[in-house]
Amino acid sequence: MKALFLADLYQLWINFKFYGGFLLVALGITAFSSGDNNLGTFFPMYAVLMCSMMGMSLLQLDEASHWNVCAQTLPCTRRDQVTGKYAVTMVSFAVTWVPFVLLYAVLAAMGRMTWEMMAVQSVLLLVMGLLAPAFSLAPLFRWGSAKGRVIYIAVVILIAAGLGGSTAAVAIMGQISLPALPLPLLAALAVAIPVALFIGSWALAVRWYEKRDL
């Protein structure tokens, strides 16, 4: 398990080291355009989407180099392999999400956005970051990267559509209050559902991958 994680970290560094620069740029643009809802939402969403897809990209790289097969000759199980990819996805997501949440908190403290808006944006990023891999990783483990790519593309399209929708939603939510349910409860629900889907996706991926012929 540790070996697989180490291999993934090496792969992340080799293939995605540009991402650190992109993240800084995205944070900068978000900091200076927080008054503009479109820019202030698009860049964080894009960064989160990109990092949450890194687990999938690593899986595709593994299959291209046949490391996914070679790794199964090491002292690890299919479950370990799946868990490793979900863990890497969580780590890369956290590396993006946490700085944005901190930035939103600073902006809220400076009075450049409301605390409610900060909470909504943070939750939206969390939802987006968990839903994309939740829907994409399990099919990739089941059918491999060639067939699973179709689902990967479908998810990217859906998420892109979601980005547009969420940008509009944020704009609307910034102007109206939600009387029916208190914001903390809404936020808890919005977090709980993607988290449950992410965990369910992991369990399904383990089950599917254990049945797959490599």
Add this chain to the structure above:
Amino acid sequence: MNAIETRGLTKRYEGFTLDGLDLTLPAGCIMGLVGENGAGKSTTIRLLLGLTRADGGSATVLGVPAGPHMRNVKQDIGVVLDDVGFPAGLKAGQIAKIMAAAYEKWDQALFEKYLRDLDIPTDKKFSALSRGNRMKLGIAAAMSHDAKLLILDEPTGGLDPVVRDEVVGLFSDFTRDPARSILISSHIVSDLEKLCDYIAFLHKGKLLLCEEKDRLLEEYGLIQCAREELDKLAPGAVRGRRETPYHVEALVRRDAVPAGMEVRPVTIEELFVLLVKEDMQ
């Protein structure tokens, strides 16, 4: 305890069936899997490693049932697949760190010795290595964690004759410890002849023969004669034949040939080719 044991191991693909394979590799021995392309050698190895699920039968590796749930037993298994698949962008040093994290008994000094002895470049990414160097790196990694069993799928493919000889020597040294065993598949039958205690012939998913190598060489021989002479031999004496316009060359059981008939020794390669040709007829 047997290092490997399969009973009725079966796997079906479209157009191919590995059909009820019974193999036993005793601990401390080397078994060679010989067969033409698509005979089932790699399928057998993949079933043993749990990379593929069997449709029937059973297999145990070092006493543990083979399957995707194997974990601890793999500490004692070194594997080289026909397509060594380390992550493309990694160098030998990084691969060693991954192996050290995977294997409790990883021996870094031994790995570095293999790198030097086999002249493996350490400054190049895995994807930039030649097929031969990739294979050598795979072999070095498989032999550096004090494994009890090596499972090798075409490990000498892509190696030049000098390195091949060196690698065969390494495998031979490996089994000086009587607790260590090797299962090796190869097209290069001469390598297996040098190395193996047991030979298993696979043909179209079926096990044609599995015997001790020395016994095979003792039991079988080649004769050259006219077709009429061959027809006079006892049924079952002839196990394969190769006909030319001038004579027939036949693989025969030595004990079924009349005294006085000249029987010359057979090589494992000749034995395999003639057995397969006979089976195809």
